[in-house]
Ligand SMILES: Nc1ncnc2c1ncn2[C@@H]1O[C@H](COP(=O)(O)OP(=O)(O)O)[C@@H](O)[C@H]1O
């Protein structure tokens with residue numbers, strides 16, 4: 001029995017603004033693991049980006065603060081080069097990695113690249129899918145290619161804006177009109193996003209978004225309900241029941257404040273929409289997952305307009321994953337508990353890894 005136990009490398013924390021959320025998620029995941037099946041090797045990334053590797057755990061930490069690995073750490077503050085060599089040579093022996101990081105350096109493909117180089121199975125989206133899911137412009141192009149309906153948009157880089165702002169503004173006003181939504185192309189959690197109702201606000205919103213990214217996207221404003229669907233699987237991915245996010249009335253839109261801090265937005269699970277519409281949205285969610293080459297999981301977010309148009313907004317390759325987050329709750333409603341969700345995701349990570357083992361990476365040489 002003992003040798004059948006898997007060691008799961010739990011990676012959490014991170015340089016992003018969602019550091020604390022990641023700690024909460026890691027604590028919940030650790031407590032939901034069946035320790036008869038899994039041992040856990042904790043990898044904590046500090047806010048400064050330093051890695052700490054703990055000792056192998058046979059039971060969850062009693063307290064969330066232990067996750068910072070201040071006392072329990074087997075190996076504190078190792079450089080990424082050292083970490084990589086430990087991973088690659090099997091000294092930090094893990095059977096599968098479970099990244100619980102959000103945003104830049106977490107779900108944008110960079111850490112997935114590290115796992116690929118170290119030849120480790122890991123939960124969730126691969127490098128390409130993670131990067132595509134992070135870049136709102138690339139994501140929209142893939143959605144368009146798959147024939148998914150979405151809102152109208154424009155995008156530009158910093159230098160393009162500096163050289164051509166007059167033409168770009170004209171384009172935005174002709175194509176999108178006001179109000180419009182201005183976003184950094186590559187961030188999540190509503191960071192850097194604002195709504196602009198006239199030219200003056202547009203200029204401010206664009207400058208603001210450029211503080212966070214070198215590429216900015218502007219979208220037409222969509223008056224709609226926000227419907228979210230969980231997708232789980234690899235080639236055979238399935239969709240959960242849809243849920244709805246109902247924003248707090250005093251919030252301009254579903255922003256970071258409402259989402260994470262005030263607890264004012266409300267989740268309605270399942271969403272109160274008719275069965276046929278729910279079915280259509282579930283199909284579109286799987287289609288969006290496939291369009292972005294998803295694996296393991298994603299949460300697909302839609303706008304549902306008054307005339308029943310279903311527009312894809314985005315996919316999140318590492319959706320909020322505490323037991324109180326939309327994604328696990330959608331699956332609970334669909335009949336998959338938090339604990340079995342973890343089993344499924346680890347299994348899917350191994351399947352994806354195994355499927356790639358017989359590929360020839362030597363261009364046919366030896
Ligand atoms: N084009 C739009 N029209 C209307 N509301 C929008 C639009 N884009 C975004 N929003 C609102 O802003 C929120 C955050 O935008 P989103 O693109 O999902 O960014 P993030 O990646 O930060 O979640 C959405 O959940 C929605 O409430």
Ligand SMILES: [Mg+2]
Nearest residue numbers: 189190301314
């Ligand atoms: Mg979103």
